[in-house]
Amino acid sequence: MSxxxxxxxxxxxxxxxxxxxxxxxxHASKSVKNIRSVYVQDQSASVSNGEITEFRVNLKITFEVN
Incomplete structure (x- = not known):
């Protein structure tokens, strides 16, 4: 059982x-091992002078615990 x-x-x-x-x-894989999947929960962006300056994501990462 996993x-x-x-x-x-x-x-x-x-x-x-x-x-x-x-x-x-x-970055997460440096400290979290056995990553199985990622779910993009949310996306957003910062805007300045009518242009997108930064893309942001909120992720849920699933990994197996040994």
């Missing part, structure tokens, strides 16, 4: 929501 845990993390990028999600997983 035991799975879910954590919630926030990340940002000046390029895209996808880049923010990739950065989040890359």
């Amino acid at each position: 035991v799975l845990k879910v954590i919630e993390i926030l990340a940002n990028s000046d390029k895209s929501w996808e880049d923010a999600a990739r950065k989040a997983i890359k």
Whole structure:
């Protein structure tokens, strides 16, 4: 039987929501092992002078607990 845990993390990028999600997983995988899936719970962006300046994602990461 596997035991799975879910954590919630926030990340940002000046390029895209996808880049923010990739950065989040890359950073989280340094301390969280056995990541199985990621769920993008929410997306938002910061705007300045009519342009998007920052993409933000709120993720739920599922990983197996040993």
